[in-house]
Amino acid sequence: MFIELIATAFAGIACAGIAMLLNRITGRRLPRWLTPVAAGLGMLAMTISNEYTWFDRTAEELPEGIEIAMTVENQSWFRPWTRAYPYVERFVAVDTGTARTNEALPDQRLADLYFFGRWSPVNQAPMLFDCAEARSALLIDGADFAADGTVTDAAWEQMPEDDPILTLVCET
Numbered sequence: 001m002f003i004e005l006i007a008t009a010f011a012g013i014a015c016a017g018i019a020m021l022l023n024r025i026t027g028r029r030l031p032r033w034l035t036p037v038a039a040g041l042g043m044l045a046m047t048i049s050n051e052y053t054w055f056d057r058t059a060e061e062l063p064e065g066i067e068i069a070m071t072v073e074n075q076s077w078f079r080p081w082t083r084a085y086p087y088v089e090r091f092v093a094v095d096t097g098t099a100r101t102n103e104a105l106p107d108q109r110l111a112d113l114y115f116f117g118r119w120s121p122v123n124q125a126p127m128l129f130d131c132a133e134a135r136s137a138l139l140i141d142g143a144d145f146a147a148d149g150t151v152t153d154a155a156w157e158q159m160p161e162d163d164p165i166l167t168l169v170c171e172t
Helices: 002-025 034-060 164-171
Strands: 066-074 087-102 105-117 120-130 135-138
Touching: 002 034, 034 087, 066 164, 087 164, 105 164, 120 164
Parallel strands: none
Antiparallel strands: 066 087, 087 105, 105 120, 120 135
């Protein structure tokens, strides 16, 4: 976040410098308000660019075995350009490389989910999926397993059969 702030300030300074250079080249015929307006437009353009490229930059840095399952796009009234082209504000990734199964319960999978947000720290949570029943249980506080491998204290929640996270976990 700090680096983006510094980049935005430098974009403003660069655009103001270009406006000042153009003013000097034209023999100081440009209006005086052009320099601060150019600085503001440069900072706004940099901010918009950072919003739209955040998802791609973050997705490229994900290690092997972590796949993006779902994205959430944002549209805001105070950002009118997002009405035409929404940007990805957050997404969920699944660690398919370390997903675990139990031979006694072949329809169940245990996978780590990672929740990424534009201005939020990354959160990780283990989740148990029942592929046959299309349900899941979040295991944030840990889990108690019975001798046969079943989770005894799971709070199961139904999921739509076409849920992208369930689909990704059950295909691996």
